[in-house]
């Protein structure tokens with residue numbers, strides 16, 4: 001049955017204002033502030049009537065030159081990847097030590113193997129299949145153990161070794177060459193979030209985690225509701241965790257604006273939509289999210305291959321119901337009357353749809369892979385000596401010892417980049433890019449004034465397959481390559 005969300009009706013006017021596209025001066029001001037804060041002078045954002053926003057070169061770029069590094073607005077590590085990679089919950093750098101990374105992974109895998117419902121742990125890759133890829137490493141998606149076949153081929157370590165790796169008693173040869181920032185636990189005590197520094201811990205707390213922390217210090221009822229919300233997201237689709245961050249960050253920004261400048265000269269005239277003058281502050285707090293191109297999730301999600309087109313309407317209804325289920329759990333946990341429109345299904349659906357149409361796959365290469373490669377490249381007799389210790393560990397980890405940190409993230413500048421099947425740039429991680437920022441590199445020389453484009457799909461696919469994949473983004477490509485190849 002079609003879900004009926006009372007907030008969508010009672011706050012219809014506010015919701016429609018929140019969802020109306022920003023005006024050109026608002027766009028200009030927002031991106032100008034980002035360029036100034038990040039000292040980014042080589043690019044600019046412009047709007048046109050055909051494709052909406054686009055990113056343009058404000059200087060010449062040479063082939064392979066860095067075009068931009070984009071700081072993510074919202075990101076999350078996939079639930080299924082948390083077993084394999086211990087990363088900062090804010091910037092996604094690997095943390096701890098090579099030993100902790102390995103020990104923790106082996107420990108958690110064993111724990112999962114002993115759980116009867118091991119295969120049920122939520123993986124949400126279905127719903128984020130549209131994310132553009134950031135890395136061309138060709139890595140297979142991490143397999144959740146013990147469901148994967150490779151688990152059987154793993155050789156367990158003698159008792160006590162995993163513990164020694166985790167508690168730092170066992171130091172691996174040459175691991176000091178791969179030092180990682182020590183892990184900083186969340187101050188709320190949730191035991192879920194860890195950081196690479198106090199700076200990241202504080203930034204995450206301020207931006208969203210203070211509302212989403214399930215630590216003992218939080219209100220018990222809220223905590224219980226949050227745990228239910230997180231469980232539901234892990235079992236169905238972890239994109240809901242990112243949507244919760246978007247809502248929490250807006251609520252926290254709203255309260256900060258209200259506390260800091262109650263008489264601030266309001267930037268939006270909201271008098272026509274509400275007699276609640278605080279709505280102007282909510283609009284201001286919502287601004288970073290208002291910039292992203294959006295459609296409702298259940299309208300824009302691609303129809304999976306195994307669903308017949310005659311079942312499309314029912315599939316889209318199921319997606320809508322799932323979103324409403326998740327929203328109701330979130331509402332129980334963090335509802336805020338002053339920010340009521342944010343808890344409407346209409347807004348929730350548009351936030352997730354925005355992720356669907358804009359997000360990049362978040363990929364951060366693993367230092368564990370670098371470590372074993374280093375050992376492999378050593379020369380004898382040092383290599384032989386080191387491998388006496390490292391080989392059993394490598395055997396215990398199995399083939400996917402090099403699993404990357406994987407997640408999904410929304411980037412304010414990259415999300416303005418339009419698609420071309422003959423793109424002049426690419427989202428690509430270089431060796432030194434070890435955090436969750438998006439790195440855009442020029443594929444050829446780009447002249448000042450030219451639009452900077454990336455490909456949302458594998459541009460080497462045949463014409464029809466490219467068009468079919470791009471249909472998920474709601475357009476038919478008319479780039480020079482498509483015009484030439486159109487039958």
Ligand SMILES: C[S@@+](CC[C@H](N)C(=O)[O-])C[C@H]1O[C@@H](n2cnc3c(N)ncnc32)[C@H](O)[C@@H]1O
Nearest residue numbers: 051052053293357358415416417418419473475
């Ligand atoms: C990641 S956003 C790109 C920025 C977007 N133009 C905006 O206004 O925010 C993706 C959306 O931009 C539009 N788009 C991107 N590339 C396009 C193209 N080559 N032709 C037509 N529309 C395109 C589509 O609506 C697509 O869903």
